[in-house]
Amino acid sequence: MTKLTITEIAAESVELLPARETLLxxxxxxxxxxxxxxxxxNAATVLSAANSVAVQGISVTQF
Known part of the structure; x- marks a missing residue:
């Protein structure tokens, strides 16, 4: 990475963003x-086990 010189920094300029109302x-x-x-x-059984698997989902739609 190169260092900036005072001349390069002095040559920089800024611009204001539009007001919030403009971005309606x-x-x-x-x-x-x-x-x-x-x-x-697990219905009507003796000495048995029931297993369950969970399914999860998330859907994101961005406009």
């Missing part, structure tokens, strides 16, 4: 949906 149509929205599903059945 700059919308950033997101639709988020999450779900968690699991099922286990």
């Amino acid at each position: 149509w700059d919308l950033n929205t997101a639709l988020i949906a999450a779900h968690n599903t699991s099922m286990a059945v």
